[in-house]
Amino acid sequence: MSTSGKSASGDDAVHMRRAIDLALASMGETWPNPAVGCVLVKDGVVLAEAATAPGGRPHAEEQAVPAAGEAVKGATAYVTLEPCGARSSGRKSCAHFLAEAGVERVVIAALDPSPFASGRGTERLRQSGLTVETGLLAEEAAVLCEGFLHRVETGRPMVRVSHDGKGFDGRFVAAPRADLTTELNRLGEAGYTRLWTQEGELADALREQGLLTE
Template identity: 65%
Template sequence: MRRAIGLARAQLGRTGDNPAVGCVLESGGVVVGEAATADGGRPHAEEQALEIAGARARGATCYVTLEPCGARSSGQASCAERLAVAGVTRVVIACEDPSTFASGQGTERLGAAGVAVESGFLAQEAEFLYDSYRPATQGCEHP
């Protein structure tokens, strides 16, 4: 997760209206894909990391600094859907999506697809990434 936090940190201020997210895919102790939200906010970190990993994503664990999106305004597959279709078996999340529209959608989709989800991992280390995306009284911790 610390690697994912570092990837996101490097993109702070470069992702437009979207938050800077870091994603690391690990399988058998080896990083098989990693990325951060691209300049301007697209593509998302998860979709880039999945593209890098290819078939090696099957059975992998995903470490991601922010809950994967559960829906896309563009109608394209969400990051949660992409992770499930790729065969990722576990997703470890630092911070829930602070958006009242999106919060919980990604974890719900992942769980419904049979993907194990853990939230709040190293949340205190990652919360600075999303200071501008949530109310000041809300932290990253999973309720």
């Protein structure tokens, strides 16, 4: 784990797992944004917690900080994904929001390669004097943003085989002989990040074309 300042403790892992659980419960509801969990803790007491709202806004940090109130000053924020360092809407970034609120330390599971984070979030936090630590439970948190990162890298939503579609943005439906890449590109432009299909001809066609994640 990459750290600056205090080192991670067992309590850090407990709080990060809670943040991961919060985000997992929101998966499939937050696209085009990834599901993110945030837990605010001070002196061992959980002040507030939140996950990305349906539709992707407000972000988890934007909900947790107001819920904590003035007690947030000097707190530690456990966040499953690097807070954004800029916003496409022009609104205040989550990194700025945390710093302005008086949060003292931010522990992050995974870094965000998207244009609105990509190190800008951690840089803004450090420039504001906050202690920043990254990589805690990164492997456990990876599933939360795998579809989002796949769309950032390829322009297409990730497709996996599932029996019930739980935690996915939606089901991918297409004729097996259709232009599947074009269909997925269209869905990526619409904001979908993680889709599911059942085993069968469509899954086989996706697999043959390298479009199925397994």
